[in-house]
Amino acid sequence: MAEHDQARGSPDDWGRHETPEQRADRRWADLLQELRVAQTGVQILFGFLLTVVFQQRFTELSDTDRHIYVATVILGAATTGALIGPVAMHRLLTGRRFKPETVVLASRLTLLGLILLLFTMAASLLLVLRLAIRDAGAAWLVGGMVAWFALCWFVLPIWARYHVPSGDR
Template sequence: MEQESRRTGRDETEDERADRMWGDLIQEVRVAQTGVQILFGFLLTVVFTPRFTTLSDTDEAIYIVTVVLGSAATGALIGPVALHRLVSGRRMKPQAVAWASRLTFVGLVLLLATMTAALLLVLRVATHDDYVPWLVTGVVLWYVLCWFVLPLWTRYRYTTR
């Protein structure tokens, strides 16, 4: 235990660590859940607007893909709550944290895809310009940098060995 405590900088049991990590994970999921639920809610209303009937076949296909991606992202980001509820009290918190973390990561990837598709659709409908794919690519690269590259670089750079 002494060696583990020096390596991590924390003096906590496996259960205490799992409790802490669960709390951290749920706070993170709350942020992502809110974003995906608001986006998904707006996406669901689009089909009921008069403009929807004027969409081209391509834009309609992008809309359908966006809604399906948003639905999948919502499921993945709500998944940790259902997981916790179904395994709570069964002395499997470390395993629940690991699976909830995986679901959250999948949810973030699906949220990235949803936001990409939604941005593509909105900009295509709003501008009809050839630069839209380039603009969307730039925004996606920004998301990837903020959500994945910087965190992974930070993890690599500052992980104690």
């Protein structure tokens, strides 16, 4: 089977007869669709986070909850930067014949954005659940949600990458 896989080239080549430029165009279009979904969610979450400080009850937060809030806002800003970064990268590199390289860099930045989004979601949940249930159960619930996100976003795709039969790729 390994010989068969080697004869077919890399997984990007399987089932497609594309030039490197066509492959880069397709991968860029796919990445843009993924970014649209992620960016929308991040922008809504970040916008909500920015309004929290202006609520009357914000002054009643404990120092710990304020620190969690600040960390959450910083994580949200970093996530926004990472997920919008590929768009700026593409705009600044368009016409320079770097599309295959741009797609690789943008994909890595998007993965970083998803990791930052995981941390932003965890911090947001921790803040909200600490206020909602006021006990140590909040941390356990957040831990469970982090495990769920990690399973959905990272573990299952990585598992599929290595366990789906090569003919189905």
